[in-house]
Amino acid sequence: MNVKTKLSDCLRPLVLGALFLGTASAHAAVQQLDKVVAIVDNDVIMQSQLDQRVKEVQQTIAKRGGGVPPTSVLDQQVLERLIVENLQLQIGDRSGIRISDEELNQAVGTIAQRNNMSIDQFRAALAHDGLSYEDARDQIRREMIISRVRQRRVAERVQVSEQEVKNFLASDLGKMQLSEELHLANILIPTPDSANSEQLNAAAAKTQAIYERLKAGADFAQMAIAQSGSDNALEGGDMGWRKAAQLPPPFDRELSAMEVGGITQPARTPGGFIILKLLEKRGGETSLKDEVHVRHILVKPSEIRTEAQTKELAQKIYDRIESGEDFATLAKSFSEDPGSALNGGDLNWIDPKALVPEFQQVMADTPQGVLSKPFKTQYGWHVLEVLGRRATDNTNQAREQQALNVLRNRKYDEELQTWLRQIRDEAYVENKLPGAEQTGTDQAVQ
Template sequence: MKTIINILLAGLMAAGSAALAQDGRNHPGVVPLDEDGRLLDRIVAVAEEDVIMHSELFERIQTIQRQLAARDDGQAPPVNALVRPVLDRLVLERLQLQEARRIGIRIDDISLNNAIENIARENGMTLTQFRDRLVADGIDFRAFREQIRDEMAIAQLHRRQVDSRIQVSEQEIDDLIASESGAIDRDVEYRLLHLLVSLPEGATPEQIRETRQRAERIREEAAEGADFTELALRESQGQQALEGGDLGWRNANQVPTLFSRHVVLMREGEVSEVIRSPSGFHIVKLADRRAGSRSLVQQTRVRHILISPSEVVSDQEAHDRIRSLRNRIEDGADFGELARAHSDDRGSALRGGDLGWTDPGDMVPQFEQVMRQAEPGSVSEPFRTRFGWHILQVEDRRSHDSSRELMRSQAREIIRDRKRDDELEVWLRRLRDESYVEVRLGNVAAADPGLNRQAR
């Protein structure tokens, strides 16, 4: 959600007309002005049934300039360098929102309000304080809400159209755990910069050859010391192009499979060779490397007895029964025997109520709280969860390195994340290629003829 916050705060800051007019004087023919120097608005792109206006494009460009200037010591790229990637991102956003509406994705006001409250909480503010902060920064709160709604719709679209296609086999998990890059540097994190020179779907051998040659020229520039961020802004068609290709910090297991074998052998500042994938040709720079950390998990061995209310057992009767069982244990009855005879949790009842070793977060919050406060060997007072009335007994606690147990589940998620990046890239490219997109900004069309195309 914090990533969404950064994008939204950058994308929603209002751009003043005076600043746009100044851009018009600095970039004649790119920002259209009338004879009196006033801004003109017009359509700069058609994306299926939607349009993108000139004012939208340059508001987004200006906010990205401010964001990059704040991050890169006051040096912001010129307008001309941002027109193509910003317009391309706006087109993709519109196409995805239309696809979301087409398949029935709707974000209701309750879900939206909950998301905004979470954003405020993550920033250490109440909702009122957060709204006041946005207004003070010149951000229209209603526009912010709608942008959040759009981001949520796009995220849900990705889950439905991309995540559902991803399958992870047990063999893939085994291979990842045993892989050299995942074994020798799992405690190391990398900061990567990435540049993609994309290929059209069904590219001809000639297109592949020309695209590879272009990627090799860019790679030579980067290897000879050219600023990689500027190269990514100018040349990359990757999803992080507007961030200068910055993929952020990732541990070894989160580095995309395509790059992992290269990255593990690279030195800081080194640029990879050109790497081929179905999406095109990739170039990666290792910006930095740092050591990671590991922590032990506090595990609890616990057993319990559950009495659940039902159509024939009222909540009060369930409480009275669990209280009676606790009294019997206090008088010397065996906890395990009573669990086998009376507990409604039949899975654990067969083991005398034993739930085994549990990690933090395995149990519902009410159970977790009582278990955390209980002394080993003691029997808790009756307490209620959504399942009914419980008593529990903590048998032991230990600090446990559960990396082996967690590794397989973590590996599964890592593989899904890696595949998701590739699947999303392919899906977005297909969505773009199969959609009607018409660019009406001459400078952009000249720079990227592929932007002017119609659906097949």
């Protein structure tokens, strides 16, 4: 079992970065010959941290079966990831965000449980994969802090109105996009917010060159790791499952019509130039919910009626209905279910899942229009009659929730990328790696 991969899958909803791509402690002991590779506001990133994270990334890539990019390529990508993570952790520290030991223990326990392990087994599995339990806990704590920082700074600002949901559902695009989900990967060549024509042309040319190599058979994930400036570059550009409506035009319609495995031509977005690959498609089915129209009569044991007497009464009621007496009339006279007695025992159309298992089973086994024999549940003794069965189209309700999720996720993604770029641009960052491109604030601190 590859614990690193499974743990990363477990914590993926917390943040965009994979949990165990890196395991170095944020406060790793400075070894002899260690050196600073980046100054990040009030903190630094050491060569030992970068080396450890690069090593872990290389191992992860190798296990996927693809070629591992040169270390010189990974160094810049991984360092940029570490810089952005460090900035978010500093924001969390200034904001007073703390993860208690109890919360951390719960998170660790959840991860172990998802991997079908006890805590002791979890420790052993970590050790087998070269991870210490203490470093794993520290990494989980940092990921939880980053998640809370993003929740406060980004997610809480995302609001979707009912009118936006209605407008989306009424649009041709909304109707089309809610029919399916797309699993995507991306390669982003970013451009500065105030890029000049020379910078735009250079980025466009670089993106086009990448596109030509992809069309010639280059591996998309490896190209993303080596070239992409997106926050998910080290995951091979994997964006997860998205609705096309979450993406900027012209990708919305292009991807819906595309075959799995296809890639889009380079396109300009607010963040730069982007190429998308369609990895999988799913969804589009009608949402149906099974319902049963049923009526019943319930009689309960009491201080003045024993279990045997209650069963006997249910049998007498059954015999009277079988002899031709009216079900509804007997229900009004005998049923002790206050919710349905006055309605002649009618429960109306109901989702079988809302009923206790014994009632579900008898209802499923009873043909429409046939009276069941008396049976017992935790509530007492029943007889029931199935009046009808149907599959209700629950698509509208499901589509409303889907639309809300699509719009919220789209706004969150846009806000997150804008916010990450903003805190990176505003930070005091000095990249000390040889050959590093110094831009924005980096230039100012040289």
